[in-house]
Amino acid sequence: MSNQGPSQVGTTPTKNYGRRNRRQPPVQSFRNATTWPSNDHHVVKFEHSSPEPPFNISQLVSTVGGYFMKYKSQPSENGNFETKIEMKTAAEAERLWKHCQENLTWGVLSVEPDFFYTIKKTWNNQNKSQPGKSVFQEYWSEEKLKNAIENCEVITGPLRINAKKNIHAFISDPDGKDILIPSREDRNRALDGDIVVVEIKDPSEWESGNDSAMKTMEIETFKLTDLVKNVSLQDQSKPTSEPTSNAILLKRKTGRVVGILEKIRSRIATGFLKIENMDEKKNQSFIQFQPCNHTFPYVCIPREFVQKEREKQDISKVIFACRITSWDHDKVWPVGELCNIVGEKGQIEPETQRILVDCDIEDSEFTTEVINCLPLSGQKWSISQEERAKRRDYTKECIFSIDPPHARDLDDALHCNVTPDGNFEIGVHIADVSHFVKPKTALDNVASARATSVYMVQRVIPMLPRLLCEELCSLNPDVERLAFSVVWTITKEGKILSEWFGRSIIRSCAKLSYDHAQAFIDGRANDENGVSIPSPTGGFTHKHLEEKILNLFTVSQNLRRQRMEKGALRLDQVRLNYTLNSESGNPNGCYTYEYKKSNELIEEFMLLANMAVAHQLYRKMPKFAFLRCHPPPKEDMLDDMVHQCRAIGLEIDAKTSQSLSRTIQTSCGDDELSKYRKMALFMLAIKPQKLAAYLCAGITEDPAGYHHYALNVPLYTHFTSPIRRYADLVVHRQLAATLGDNSDVDAMAATTDELELQAKLCNHRKANAKTAGDLSVQLFFGLFVKSFGPLESKGMVMGILDHCLDVLSMEYGVTKRVYMDAHPLLSFQYGQKDSPSGNQKLSTMKIKWPLVLTPESKLAGLEPTPYGCVGSNVSVEQSYEVFSVVDLIIKPDDHTTDGYKVSLRPPVDVSVIQ
Secondary structure, three states: OOOOOOOOOOOOOOOOOOOOOOOOOOOOOOOOOOOOOOOOOOEEEEEEOOOOOOOOHHHHHHOOOOOEEEEEEEEOOOOOEEEEEEEOOHHHHHHHHHHHHHOOOOOEEEEEEEOHHHOOOOOOOOOOOOOOOOOOOOOOOHHHHHHHHHOOOOEEEEOEEOOOOOOOEEEEOOOOOEEEEOOHHHHOOOOOOOEEEEEEOOHHHOEOOOOHHHHHOOOOOEEHHHHHHOOOOOOOOOOOOOOOOOOEEOOEOEEEEEEEEEOOOOOEEEEEEOOOOOOOOOOOOEEEEEEOOOOOOOEEEEHHHHHHHHHHOOOOOEEEEEEEEEOOOOOOOOEEEEEEEEEEOOOHHHHHHHHHHHOOOOOOOOOHHHHOOOOOOHHHOOOOHHHHOOOEEOOOOOEEEEEOOOOOOOOEEEEEEEOOOOOEEEEEEEEOHHHOOOOOOHHHHHHHHHOEOEEOOOOEEOOOOHHHHHHHOOOOEOOEEEEEEEEEEEOOOOOEEEEEEEEEEEEEEEEEEHHHHHHHHHOOOOOOOOOOOOOOOOOOOHHHHHHHHHHHHHHHHHHHHHHHHOOOOOOOOOOEEEEEOOOOOOEEEEEEOOOOHHHHHHHHHHHHHHHHHHHHHHHHOOOOOEEEEEOOOOHHHHHHHHHHHHHOOOOOOOOOHHHHHHHHHHOOOOOOOHHHHHHHHHHHHHOOOOOOEEEEHHHOOOHHHHOEOOOOEOOOOOOOOOOOEHHHHHHHHHHHHHOOOOHHHHHHOOOHHHHHHHHHHHHHHHHHHHHHHHHHHHHHHHHHHHHHOOEEEEEEEEEEOOOEEEEEEOOOOOEEEEEHHHOOOOEEEEEEEEOOOOOOEEEEEEEEEEOEEOOOOOOOOOOOOOHHHOOHHHEEEEEEEOOOEEEEEEEEOOOOOOOEEEEEOOOOOOEEOO
């Protein structure tokens, strides 16, 4: 029997939504109300004729400066539809009601107050949707789950919660199609990333093309014959009539979580305590914890714990870490406890720690047990004679590394010699981390658990202790280091004549940056006003470096050309870097990272080494090879991108990665806007892409499952970064086994299933690390805008909705939604026109600015003056369609999640009076 536990936040509506109940007051109609009924009324009810609300809820609520807690849309009793929005307070609900009465949105039939309990009850009730009924379905028994999985009656996999609309979650079916989990009740207490078991709902409960979920998420298109064939895993009955072959239904399968196989997501998150009106509500047993991560649920914290923290300090801006302690099936929200004070909102280190906690990244110091696994001699460690005898000696070669200027964990270095027959001997030398990190040790266990280093803007959270990643393993200049090498004899054109794998000893003669290498490529290395090149050691000169780099560059460009001709796909994005104040740590500069020819040089040889090692592993140990695959993109989303491009006159062929890459490069024209179009196309093409993933080859018998879509190669792995990726360390151990040294592989004693589990962990940690890095960049951009804003930027329209534009800032690479109603416009009008292809409609937005703008200028609002009623003699008109260039202003805004907002800059014909 589940523990009822203390009462907690709210309840969830049931299928008897709005019915009379002996324990509830009778439902009243307030359609003709002239005043707000009472403080018990927190809900505003809208009646409309369309199945979905004819307005954007978030934007509507923001116009009155309020926050909504929950909303619910459903059929009404009179045959129309209704949407109920629950506000945080009765005062906010009243403001929303009055605003909407005065500015009735087109399509809304009526707006009226409604009771608080019509969406959820108060915090102090028993959290039952109705007496005797549970909020969530109880999980299936282990036996029932096992049988259902074995009989393919359910789908299993990681749950993905949409952070922008967190009522929706998804799981992929075996064919890669997304199944929608349409509500929190259907999600059944599972968190983002958990491995769940999902039962497909009856087709009558699938989402239709008119549902908001279908418009905000990826849309699956099924032929009716396919729909009938896949109607249900339980109902195999045949249709009563033969469907027409041309019938198309916009239907998405929906499901419900019936069990959690593995709780991947940490039950700890950061956030804030909602203590407003806490003193007035003295009978409130629990205080709401609002997480920063929008995929995490609200949590109920016992009042006494919150009160203790209030007595210590002002906690209104304090970020706390909270742990879920229980979540019974009859409770809407989980109960939790405060486990840590992270710090004050808006400060760099607390905000960074918040990101790390929410991304489930371990940031603690390495334990004594781990440190004891390191060489006792520390930085004085040296290579033994016994070890030298096992390795090929490259210490006399002109070997050098090329990395970002501030890199401290140097994984890779290269050498290049001209052979007597005019070809090249090229070596890629990778830090031999496997010499120091032995299987099944405490050091190996922590590296396996962390799986990757995490790169934040201002610091790195390393996978390995710094003695290894910055000293003993790092290929620093003028010191002997252990390496694992791939050496080829290769022609100038990039044809491989011979290949050698083996352990080696190297001594790098120079640590170069990409700028240094680029200076050699550009012939600027000897320029007095150019880049200062470090002096090489070992008797080598700048001339030696120049010769080696130019030869490597020649071969790399031929390798790159061949890769692109074979269908490799590269989608570049704007990447922001910052210069930081040495004292405060705040950003004092911001610039976009420039991908140079020197970057291409390194990329080509790292790719070549990774592919070579992948083939070696698969040849020698096909069941155990630790590979990296990249599945093809989601077809429906890719088709949507192609249609969107066709509507604006751009023909994109997405049949293969090769055709996609070629047509993106050639369809953007060669005018001054071509680079902007290409950047926007890259953004559109990235959305359908699935994530690359590690896998153990023995898990699937179909070699097609190993294919890497973006590179368009049959086999690929990660070998070149073992200091910062555990997957590469596994690959090093396997490569050693293919060369006769089975000591590490034998010590690992890993089955294919165990290797696959490690692969999944590496995938999970890598995704979390990327999220953390992206959030760190966003954090610092918000701080940069706060310090130096407003910023002006060129932008490009990526999408158009009824009252907003999605725009991409070209200078900063940020994508934001810009709302027309939040601008001081006289009017705006969404419309459609025929596309150049003739068979589609193209969305457009027209706006009219006043001739003079002052601080008192009124915002357009959701119901502006009819467009045709604003004359050209009092306005300045602008029009936009997808890929239109716009002028943007980026301003600080503490009320937004990112700390900034983006708006349209008034045209030059508008006089702006400050």
